[in-house]
Amino acid sequence: xxxxxxxxxxxxxxxxxxxxxxxxxxxxxxxxxxxxxxxxxxxxxxxxxxxxxxxxxxxxxxxxxxxxxxxxxxxxxxxxxxxxxxxxxxxxxxxxxxxxxxxxxxxxxxxxxxxxxxxxxxxxxxxxxxxxxxxxxxxxxxxxxxxxxxxxxxxxxxxxxxxxxxxxxxxxxxxxxxxxxxxxxxxxxxxxxxxxxxxxxxxxxxxxxxxxxxxxxxxxxxxxxxxxxxxxxxxxxxxxxxxxxxxxxxxxxxxxxxxxxxxxxxxxxx
Ligand code: ASP
Numbered sequence: 717x718x719x720x721x722x723x724x725x726x727x728x729x730x731x732x733x734x735x736x737x738x739x740x741x742x743x744x745x746x747x748x749x750x751x752x753x754x755x756x757x758x759x760x761x762x763x764x765x766x767x768x769x770x771x772x773x774x775x776x777x778x779x780x781x782x783x784x785x786x787x788x789x790x791x792x793x794x795x796x797x798x799x800x801x802x803x804x805x806x807x808x809x810x811x812x813x814x815x816x817x818x819x820x821x822x823x824x825x826x827x828x829x830x831x832x833x834x835x836x837x838x839x840x841x842x843x844x845x846x847x848x849x850x851x852x853x854x855x856x857x858x859x860x861x862x863x864x865x866x867x868x869x870x871x872x873x874x875x876x877x878x879x880x881x882x883x884x885x886x887x888x889x890x891x892x893x894x895x896x897x898x899x900x901x902x903x904x905x906x907x908x909x910x911x912x913x914x915x916x917x918x919x920x921x922x923x924x925x926x927x928x929x930x931x932x933x934x935x936x937x938x939x940x941x942x943x944x945x946x947x948x949x950x951x952x953x954x955x956x957x958x959x960x961x962x963x964x965x966x967x968x969x970x971x972x973x974x975x976x977x978x979x980x981x982x983x984x985x986x
Contacts, residue, residue: 720974725853725861725896726766726789733762733785733865736849742826743966745847747782750822750867753874756831758822758867761881762788763799767860767891774881776801780816781809785865788881790814799881822867834871845870846962848880850898852889852950860952862889862896862912869902878903879911888912893920894952895929900965901938901945909937915949926951930959 718728737747745751750758762784763774773792776799781787787809791800800808806816823831830845848866855861864880864887872878879886879899885907889896897912906912911933918929926949934946938961946960948967956969958979968978 719853719855722856724857725855725859726764728853728855729764729851729861729863730785730789732851732853733764733849733863734783737783737785737865740824742824743847744849745845745867746849746865747784747867748822749824749827751845751847751870751872752823752827752831752867753872753876755874756823756828757819757874759872759874759876760784760822760865760867761878762863762865763881763883763887764788764792764863765861765883765887765889765896766792767862767889767896768857770890770892772798772883772887774799774883774887775805776877776881777875778802778805778809779819780806781814782817782821785863787812787814788863788865798883801877802875830870844872844902846900846902846945848878848886848900850880850887850900850948852896852898852948852956854896854950854952854954858891858952860889860891860894860896860950862887862898862950864898864900866900879906882907884910884913886912888916890916891952893917895919895926896950897947899945899947901960901962902943905938905941905943906945908941909933909943911938911947915947919951926955927957927959930957934959934961
């Protein structure tokens with residue numbers, strides 16, 4: 717809707733991710749419905765980046781911010797910094813007139829139940845849950861933007877920060893390099909391989925298509941590490957790809973024709 721009305725890609729990314737942060741369906745790991753850490757607390761991470769200016773903002777380990785993606789945008793627009801974390805980020809939010817919310821706002825009954833089950837199973841780290849939400853957009857002026865917002869991996873240690881708010885790892889985007897990337901998966905692998913910026917460098921410097929670049933990082937780099945996850949990538953012609961080595965990634969895209977496409981598994985969408 718934002719793009720259709722001539723709005724900027726950064727506005728579109730923020731609007732899309734705010735919707736995920738509000739969603740309580742249990743499908744998404746962001747805002748309300750976020751995964752919780754070993755203490756049963758939701759600690760949220762988010763980043764947003766504007767390809768035209770290369771300006772970016774991110775927040776990490778915030779516990780009382782209803783819309784971390786919007787706070788990340790304020791960090792980008794109203795400070796000289798890129799990243800604020802924890803109490804400092806929340807103090808900045810209050811200074812900007814944002815009301816803090818209780819941490820229980822984010823913890824849906826379903827997440828609480830899963831947490832209790834995990835505690836009862838003697839806190840086995842075996843399987844963790846993912847579901848980060850990301851958005852990439854290209855506006856009518858040819859500007860790209862990318863953003864990611866998440867509760868991180870389930871049963872993470874308090875204070876653990878994943879790839880999502882780390883520029884170049886879980887989120888990256890540049891008009892000059894001609895690509896916008898957001899990723900989801902076990903963030904430690906994405907940070908070690910700096911997956912998001914690697915895709916952009918492959919496109920810009922090795923002249924790979926976004927399909928080739930995304931294929932390589934997911935099916936070679938990530939695979940070599942036995943990592944799990946996926947990426948959504950958009951280039952400056954509006955070509956969109958999703959690549960992942962997990963069973964599924966819920967995803968959708970809308971091109972200039974305005975027709976929405978959605979997919980779950982490995983089917984290709986426009
Ligand atoms: N990438 C996120 C993290 O490691 C988790 C996810 O994708 O759900 O924090």
